[in-house]
Amino acid sequence: MPAFARFLLALTLLVFIGSASASAAKYFEGYLENGNFEEQPKPSNLKGTKLVGEHGLPKWVTKGLVEYIHGGPQPGGMFFAVSHGVHAVRLGNEASISQTVPVKPGSLYALTFGASRTCAQEEVLRVSVPTQSGDLPLQTLYSSDGGDVYAWGFIAKSKSVTVTFHNPGVQEDPACGPLIDAVAIKELFPPMPTRDNLVKNPGFEEGPHRLMNSTNGVLLPPKQEDRTSPLPGWMIESLKAVKFIGAKHFNVPSGRSAVELVAGRESAIAQILRTTPNTVYTLTFTVGDAKNGCHGSMMVEAFAAKETLKVPFESKGKGEFKTASFKFKAIEPRTRITFYSSYYHTKNDDFGSLCGPILDDVKVSKLA
Structure with missing residues (x-):
């Protein structure tokens, strides 16, 4: 083959690989199609705020009473906070929205979405990707402005999956229902321990997508609501969520990410390590405050x-931190390490927003 022909063939292959990679990366990280609901329905697909027809909401399939909401004051004196754009959807009793998404079989993914309740009563949002589902109770408001953002992890079973958000209808008033204002996805890579550190994802650098216009961090639900953790390597072993925070909006001791223990003893994070019985190890970690208005006497256990x-930390809200360590002897081939906050905290300038100490740089190494 002449040199010029070989050059053209190589160039064609590069273009093909580049376009294939771009196509594959479409759902690697970012919004689902019309994931922020800003592509509006046709007027013929709306009856007031109610969507008409299964395909009335562009790029989504709807079932039941789904409303297309513009943020702000509503008829009847209600106010809907749409924190991640202008528009959102509200799910009535037994209503759902779904979208089919291309994925890689066997890969770990995390959905990130803004969700909040719209009435002062119990509301639940069911998230499902066959064959996994979880119910997120929305009665606990972690942020008083309604800007709570959740992540939910799943392992893909096929080349495409149908992501569904469903209101199972536990509230008394059928006019109430969860509000969803943004949905994104990210493929996650399983971290591995190293020779110097048995902890996987020790600095929490591998985690779910952060919505660009969100300043509240991402809530990671407990394992009874999501058995596939959206924080690789870690389990949320508690009744309430922990918060995944980034350096863009919070003070982080090192790297780009950390976790905030926002619900006291109800907000615990754990990991199971491979250890050698009767061997002594050192556990080192960093605690501090996120410089987000969380003041007072803190304690991480x-x-x-x-x-x-027990590590006490007196927070002045200045983004300070300190490192603690202790030794332990492994008893079994598997050793669980767990962290939680001893106390409950709210922000000084916003008593409706839960907060707490942050955790970062967790290291377990064999004692030399």
Whole structure:
């Protein structure tokens, strides 16, 4: 083959690979199609705020009473906070929205979405991707402005999956229902321990997508609501969520990410490590405040094997932090390390927003 022909063939292959990679990266990280609901329905697909027809909402399939909402004051004196754009959808009793998304079989993904309740009563949002589902109770408001953002993890079973958000209808008033104002997705890569650190994802650098116009961080639900953690390597072993925070809007001791223990003892994070029985290890970690208005006397409790350490931290809200460590002897081939906040905290300037100490740079190494 002449040199020029080989050059043209190589160029064609590069263009093909580049376009294929761009296509594959479409859902690698970012909004689903019309994931912020800003592509509006046709007037013929709206009856007031109610969507008409299964395909009335562009790029989504709707079932039941789904309303297309413009943020702000509503008829009847209600106010809907749409924190991540202008428009959102509200799910009535037994209503749902769904979208089919191309994915890689066997890969771990996290959905990130803005969700809030619209009435002062119990509301639940069911998230499902066959064959996994979880119910997120929305009665706990972590942010008083209604800007709560959640992540939900799943492992893809096929080349495409149908993502569904469903209101199972637990509230008494059928006119109430969860509000969803943004949906994004990110493929996550399973982190591995290293020779110097047995902890996977020790600095929480691998985690779910952060919505660009969100300043509240991302809530990671407990494992009873999501058995596939959206924070690789870690489990949320508690009744309430922990918060995944980034350096753009919070003070983070190192790297780009950390976790905030926002619900006291109800907000615990854990990991199971491979250890050698009767071997002594050192557990080191960093605690501090996120410089987000969370002041006061904090305490982080750490557990490993039979050992416990309580680390006090007096937060002045200046983004300070300190490092703590203790030794433990492994009893089994698997050792669980756990962290939680001893106390409950709210922001000084906003008593409706939960907050707490942050955790970062967790390291477990064999004692030399």
